Amino acid sequence: MGQRSIDREIHIDAAPEVVYEVVSKPEHVRAWWPDEADYEPAPGATGTIAFTNRPDGKFVPLTVIEADPPRRFVFRWAYALDEVATVANSLLVTFDLVPAGAGTLLRFSETGFDESATPDEVYHDHVTGWDYFLPRLTPYVDRLVSAP
Template identity: 35%
Template sequence: MMIPSIEREILIEAPVEVVWGAVTEPGQLSSWFTDAAEIDVREGGKGTLTWAGRATVRPATADITVVAVEPPHRFSFRWAYPDGAQPRAGNSVLVEFTFAQEGEGTRLRVTESGLSEMDWTEEQQATYAQEHINGWKKHLADLTAYASAKDRASAQ
């Protein structure tokens, strides 16, 4: 069974600028997504995301390459590419965050695409998809709590 993409959409009770910062600033990423993050947040910028215990079945490190930075509407990067390779369609997965102000909150959509283009067996693809479906569910719940609390704290 080929899985073309993983898609999640949530409404966060915080302005788009707060959610944008939580998703793009390395210091904030480690509050809800990773255990450590280093990212050069510009198109073509490189980064490393590290998980030791946060919503992971095993410790992991992911090299990323930033694809798009359009504050505060779109941020995307590629990951899951072979060491030393230039990430592109066919050898990496594209993760894209889109942000839209909705009332006083933010509609955030996360899409991981390109899974079916990877040179993986169906079993590898299914395992990756299931791990990431579960991971995004956990991470986006953590992001919602983090961004909402950050917004409430700044309003006081």
């Protein structure tokens, strides 16, 4: 089996500084992705995100790896709550932000499925999840930048 990753590109009509805030700060992340988010957007910080609207009320740990505003935000997640994130036990999510005219090209990737021996159904669940959540970024940013 080859390397599995999830890669997406989205053009957002807002400056990279705005998009960075939306993909890194918990108060914004909660508006388009998990139901709850509790972490500091700083390298080495740990916290959790939660999908409390699910029947199982899933809580997932998160460790911030890189925070380079307004260019890049990277974290590891999807490891056991009682463990420290490593290459072998977690997935790596990267948001790269590239200025594009008056907006931003957001390059998203999630990797580590092979290193962590992630089952196919988990990989496909993440593909489906990101296909649902990432498109929610654009309308959320639009509301932010058009708010009085």
